[in-house]
Amino acid sequence: MHTEEFRTALLDWFDRHGRKHLPWQTARDPYRVWISEIMLQQTQVATVIPYFERFMARFPDVAALAAGSVDEVVALWAGLGYYARARNLHRAARIVVAQHGGRFPASVDALKALPGIGRSTAGAILSLGSGLPAPILDGNVKRVLCRYAGLAGWPGAPQVERELWRLSEALTPEFRVADHNQAMMDLGATVCAKRGPACGVCPLRDGCAALRLGLTDAIPTPRPKLAQPVRECHMLVLRDGSGAVYLEKRPPTGIWGGLRSLPEFDGLDALLGWCAERGIDTCRLERLPRRRHTFTHFRLDFVPVLIRAEGFAPWVAEDAGPGWFGPDAAVGLPAPIAQLLRDIAGDNATRGQIALDL
Known part of the structure; x- marks a missing residue:
């Protein structure tokens, strides 16, 4: 599939089957996207939804979050795990208010300078929150791109990740970028699943190298196992x-x-x-x-x-x-x-x- 065929097939699928009614999508803005993206790291959507709703009820905007106490933020986070995420949210909110007038920066580099925000989260804030063209590369997107390109190797390995970023950048459009990036995440979450992908209904099946080669179970390569102390x-x-x-x-x-x-x-x-x-x-x-x-x-x-x-x-x-x-x-x-x-x-x-x- 050519780049335009890829984008068209993906967006057509998203228009019919994409997720459009999650709590952070109903009134999409950079703040809500940021909170949801941080919560969704290492955590399933169904788990995140009640946490997101409680969090937004208490901290509806970045100013409210900055004015709150870190203890209250951590308490609302209890049960989600990876508590550095909650502490970084509070620190970043105070920086946004103090140094950026309560508005999120409009560049990937400026967003990455905030605590707890990496390149993919920055891309999601820009694209999903403001409609600005920026690629993303979360776990679901990595899986879709690895299979589509037939890219072997653990996606977290530096050389593999560099190639995945190159692919994500090349495929991300200038227009409808929010829908494109949401579609990539939705496709990985609902169709191109880690186990038992539904290849028969995938909009990218005609160009998928892993499907063509019979390697959907082998790609992407699992993370190397380390003995846990x-x-x-x-x-x-x-x-x-x-x-x-x-x-x-x-x-x-x-x-x-x-x-x-x-x-x-x-x-x-x-x-x-x-x-x-x-x-x-x-x-x-x-x-x-x-x-x-x-x-x-x-x-x-x-x-x-x-x-x-x-x-x-x-x-x-x-x-x-x-x-x-x-x-x-x-x-x-x-x-x-x-x-x-x-x-x-x-x-x-x-x-x-x-x-x-x-």
Whole structure:
């Protein structure tokens, strides 16, 4: 297929089958596109939709986001993972307001200078948010282009990625660029799927090298597998008679940065020593089954240790410090910690039977 045939076939398909009613498409502007693009990194559309709607209800524009606190932003992000994204959103919003008068820059390089915005996200903000010609290259687009061009190799490898950018630039039109880029993402998400692509209904099938060569299952090449290290710890679930739980605030960087979580210890002895220093009775300590949470680069195995603090005088929570939080407190928790607390609160009689969180 020639370039114009590619574009025409893609846009004709988009007009009939493309997604046009997602929450961030109903009133498209650079801010809404930016928020949605950051949320959609490493996250499925169905998961993102309720988060996006809650986020926009609280922070409807970049000025509101800049004026908010990073703690509130992170709390609204709780459960989406990759929390540096939330912190970068807040930092970037303040820069847009302070240095750009509340308007997003109109060039890829200026957008890339903002925290958390790479070349593809910048291209999406310009094309989808303002209709300016700019190529994109998210995971779905990479898969479509790899198969269409018969390009072997892991798409994240520098030499493969350079070729994919060259293809994306060559195929991106000057007109209807928003529809073109949205169509590329939609095609990868709904037709040119990672497994079992629906090649029979693909608008690009006549020019697809992977289909012609019978390589749709082999292209793109999967990411090379690396052995994941395992980290281990104990986590203290300290509850008082009302069901309130003692939580600490994690550092702003690193895993679960800026969220509230359970006190974490290298081992049981360290946990018991911490309790002894604070006069906490550990006679009724209960070790719950080990749980596992998988991050991108490692796995975390943790043993929850439940202690009831009846008769213990809890210390007062401060905004930036540790403290007690009731069952209905609006606080940002990591997803596996929130699940653990729900399991404990929901089935006290069978706590020993809590399933592993894999």
